[in-house]
Every structure is written in structure tokens, then in C-alpha cells.
Amino acid sequence: MDVFQINNTYSISPCDVKQEAGHTITVVTLIVICIGLPLTLVAIFAVFSLVQKDHVAPIYAINLLISDLIQFCCLIVWMAQPENWTICQIVFHTYYSSVVASVCFMMCIALERYLAIAWPLWYRFRRTIKISVVVSVVVWALPLVYLLTFIYYNLLMVSHRRKLENSLNGERTISVFLLLPLPLFIFFLGGSLKALSASIAVSSDEKRRIVGMLVLVLLIYTLLFLPNVIWLLAEGVRRNSSFTDVSTVCLRLSPLADLVLYVFMRKGAIDKLLAYVCCCRMDNNDTSSSAV
Numbered sequence: 241m242d243v244f245q246i247n248n249t250y251s252i253s254p255c256d257v258k259q260e261a262g263h264t265i266t267v268v269t270l271i272v273i274c275i276g277l278p279l280t281l282v283a284i285f286a287v288f289s290l291v292q293k294d295h296v297a298p299i300y301a302i303n304l305l306i307s308d309l310i311q312f313c314c315l316i317v318w319m320a321q322p323e324n325w326t327i328c329q330i331v332f333h334t335y336y337s338s339v340v341a342s343v344c345f346m347m348c349i350a351l352e353r354y355l356a357i358a359w360p361l362w363y364r365f366r367r368t369i370k371i372s373v374v375v376s377v378v379v380w381a382l383p384l385v386y387l388l389t390f391i392y393y394n395l396l397m398v399s400h401r402r403k404l405e406n407s408l409n410g411e412r413t414i415s416v417f418l419l420l421p422l423p424l425f426i427f428f429l430g431g432s433l434k435a436l437s438a439s440i441a442v443s444s445d446e447k448r449r450i451v452g453m454l455v456l457v458l459l460i461y462t463l464l465f466l467p468n469v470i471w472l473l474a475e476g477v478r479r480n481s482s483f484t485d486v487s488t489v490c491l492r493l494s495p496l497a498d499l500v501l502y503v504f505m506r507k508g509a510i511d512k513l514l515a516y517v518c519c520c521r522m523d524n525n526d527t528s529s530s531a532v
Contacts, residue, residue, distance in 0.1 A: 268489050269315055276495045277312045280305050283502050299372040300352070301505055303379070304345040308495035310338035315492065333390050336414045337383035342494065343465060344379040347421045349501070350457045353450040354428040358435040386413070415472030418465060425461055429454045453504045460501065464494040 284305045287298045314335035322328055355363040432454055436447055467487035471477050478484065 265485060265488055265492075266319075269319060269492055272492050272496060273312055273315055273319075276308070276499070279499055280308050280312065280495065283499055284309070287502065287505075298505065299369065299376060300345050300348045301502055303376050304342055304349070304498055305502070307338045307341040307345065308498050311335055311342070311495055314338070330391060333387055337387045339465075339491070339494075340383045340386075340414060340417055341379060342498065343418055343421055343461065344382070345376075346457050346461065346498075346501070347424055348375060348379065349505075350425055350428045350454055353453055354432050357432045357447065357450055412472065415469050418469045419473070421461065422466070425454075425458045429458055449504060453501065456501055456504055460494065460497045464490045464497055467491075 284302060287302050287305065314331050317331045318328075318335075322331070352363070352367070429451075432451060436451065467483070468491040471484060471487040
């Protein structure tokens with residue numbers, strides 16, 4: 241179990257991947273690194289080729305993939321089992337800072353897709369690479385400030401117990417911040433579905449791709465990020481070893497899910513898949529109407 245205990249309060253132990261986390265989490269971590277790392281590098285190179293003057297969305301995708309790359313590097317360090325506790329904590333909080341950045345860039349992608357449907361004309365004239373770069377810098381600044389603040393105060397703490405308490409407070413701060421995007425993801429999806437029929441400036445294929453992307457973003461957050469947020473917030477849940485293992489595995493699978501999100505941003509085969517799903521749904525509705 242990926243935890244250590246402070247006076248009956250449980251917290252994450254970032255360097256106990258092999259000895260404490262269990263065989264399953266170790267195997268999952270190795271698979272994620274071996275598959276996800278090379279594919280992420282390829283995806284970053286591919287997304288760079290999409291960055292054009294009138295195409296802004298890949299900028300957020302690039303930053304999302306870079307945050308995944310940082311997570312892979314942290315996982316590699318964890319698998320190496322460093323002995324120094326301070327290094328473990330720095331790597332741990334670097335990992336969660338990149339997780340925060342991932343969620344923020346997912347939110348940026350969802351916001352752009354929502355604006356493309358709900359406010360297409362405004363979005364067409366306002367979307368610029370300069371604005372996307374500024375937003376990306378702000379997003380990276382938030383976890384960086386947190387990380388530097390943690391390192392600064394943690395190095396000043398003399399007592400080992402004081403360091404543990406400081407680390408626990410940092411985990412709670414991260415968990416609260418990770419919980420905030422949930423209502424926004426729901427709003428973006430609901431608002432897009434509401435504005436879908438009224439939008440005439442967006443093609444049918446683009447509408448299907450946008451809705452599919454928003455649904456995928458919500459699923460990724462709910463299935464892969466939310467269990468770990470609950471684990472961080474609820475002290476009672478930390479005593480459940482099964483939920484601990486599940487939440488850890490889900491979070492480490494999130495970079496692979498981001499690669500699927502990248503596929504939804506590309507035109508081509510995914511359009512045919514979404515069109516087929518929509519056509520099947522319309523055929524079923526027509527059949528039901530005829531029967532009535």
C-alpha cells in the first residue's frame with residue numbers, strides 16, 4: 241500500500257513504489273512508462289506540426305503532453321527508489337504539480353471546444369496564439385509557485401515530524417485544487433449540448449468531434465483523477481488498501497488517456513467513427529418512431 245502513517249493519519253509515500261505499493265502497481269507503472277513515454281514523445285512532435293496561425297488548440301495539447309512527460313520522469317525516479325527523503329518529497333510534489341497542470345490544460349482544451357460551439361463568431365476572431373501562450377504560462381506558473389513554496393518551507397523545517405505535517409498539508413492543497421475543475425467540465429459539456437442545435441458556424445463533423453472530446457475529458461477526469469482526489473481528501477478512505485491501489489493505478493494511467501484525447505483533436509479516422517455512432521443512433525430512433 242502506497243502510504244505511510246503519522247499519528248493514525250495516512251499520507252502518500254512517494255518512494256515506496258516497489259516495496260509497499262504491491263506487484264500490480266509496480267507492473268502498471270512499468271507498462272505505463274514503457275508504452276506512454278515513447279508515444280508521448282511522438283505525439284509532441286506530431287502536435288508541433290499542427291501549430292498554425294489559425295489553429296490554436298494544439299498549443300494546449302502540447303503543454304498537456306509535456307506535463308505527462310514530467311509525470312513519466314517522476315515515475316522513473318520513483319522506480320529507482322532514492323534513499324533521501326527530501327528528494328522523494330520533491331519528486332512527489334513535482335509529480336502532483338504536473339498532474340495539476342494536466343488537469344488545467346484539459347480544462348483549457350474543454351473551454352476552447354465549448355467556445356467554438358457556444359460562441360463561434362467570438363471564438364473565431366479572439367483565438368490567437370499569443371493568448372494561448374499567455375494562458376499556458378499562467379497555468380504553468382500556478383503549480384510552479386506551489387512547488388517552489390513547498391521546497392522552500394520544507395527545507396526550513398528542522399523536525400522530521402514537522403516535515404511530514406507540511407507534506408500532508410501540501411497534499412490537501414493539491415486535492416482541493418484538483419476538485420475545482422469538476423463543475424466546469426460538466427458546465428462545458430452541458431453548455432455545448434445546449435448550444436449544439438443553434439450553432440450554424442460549425443460543421444457537423446466538427447460538432448461531433450467537439451462533443452466527443454468534451455465527453456472524453458469528463459470521463460478521463462471522473463474515472464482517472466477523481467478517485468485520487470477523494471483518496472487525498474478523505475482520511476478514512478486511506479485505510480482501505482484496495483481503494484488506495486485503484487486510485488493510484490488510475491492516476492498513473494492518465495497520461496495514456498491523454499494520448500487518446502490527442503487522437504480526438506486530429507481529423508480523420510475519428511470523424512468516421514463518430515459519424516458511424518451518430519448514424520446508428522439516428523437509425524435506431526427512426527426505427528422506434530416507425531414502430532409507434
